[in-house]
Amino acid sequence: MEHVCLHSLLRTPEDRTHAIGSVIKRLGEIIPGIRNELYPVTSSFGMPVYFSLERAAAPYFGIKAYGVHMNGYVEKGDQKFLWIGKRSDVKQTYPGMLDHLVAGGLPYGISCKENIIKECGEEAGIPRSISTNATSVGAISYMDIEGFRYKRDVLFCYDLKLPANFVPNNEDGEVDSFRLIPVPHAANIIRRTEFFKPNCNLVIIDFLFRHGYIHPDCRGYLDLLQSLRSGDCS
Incomplete structure (x- = not known):
């Protein structure tokens, strides 16, 4: 089988969503980590929704998925520090690994900015009065094949400069702890270990x-820069 087709009688997004949802339920444990969270399926970002699909099933169908990811940082003198979270050991995906401060998939019916504000509250206890200052700074994209999963992800990136006295507090049970570390220390962890969740x-x-920590005089600068948008960024 080269592809999967939807029946011509499924004429509305709602009909297609219901039909696909029934298939996902029948697949059972073949698709682990069901979250009952729907992702919009479109030809490209912002285009009309063809149907919506269970989040965990997206890579099994090669569906492009979108997310919002935010680095929360603090400035002390001439140094910058990143807040790093350790994922809960009971999370279904990448338990116990390191994350940047806030991240989440982009479900159906919510804007990127509202989603990052929501995730700020749930994952780090950041009040809306602060999280509304999160700044959109671009996007990264990648593709990855692992077993039966074909991930095609686009991540919208945000920065948030936090008050020096702010301490994050997880509200949804998905983060075990937070730690504030110098940015060069975070870079060394990435360079020398596999402690971070890969897309983080x-x-x-x-x-x-x-922020100038990687500059043109660094070896492999252009190759690394290009690799951050190696997927279909549309």
């Missing part, structure tokens, strides 16, 4: 480029 590596590397 990319978002922090993007931060390193934009």
Whole structure:
């Protein structure tokens, strides 16, 4: 089988969403980590929704998925520090690994900015009065094949400069702890270990480029820069 077709009688997004949802339920444990969270399926970002699909199933169908990721940083004198989270050991995906401060998939029916504000509250206890200052700084994209999963992701990146006295507090049970570390220390962890969740590596590397920690005199500068948008960024 080269492809999967939808029946011509499924004429509305709602009909197609319901039909696909029934298939996902029948697949059962073949698709682990069901979250009952729908992702919009479109030809490209911002285009009309053809149908919506369970988030965990997206890579099994090669569906492009979108997310919002945010680096939260603090300035002390002439130094910058990143807030780093350690994922809960009971999370379904990448348990116990390191994250940047806030991230989440982009579900159906919510804007990127509202989603990052929501995730700020849930994942780090950042009040709306602060999280509304999160600044959109671009996007990264990548493709990855692992077993039966074909991930085609576009991550919209945000920066948020936090008050020096702010301490994040997880509200949804998905983060075990937070730690504030110097940016060069975070870069060394990425360079020398595999402690970070893989796509969070990319978002922090993007931060390193934009804040001047990786510069044109660094070996492999252009190759690394290009790799941050190696996927279909549409």
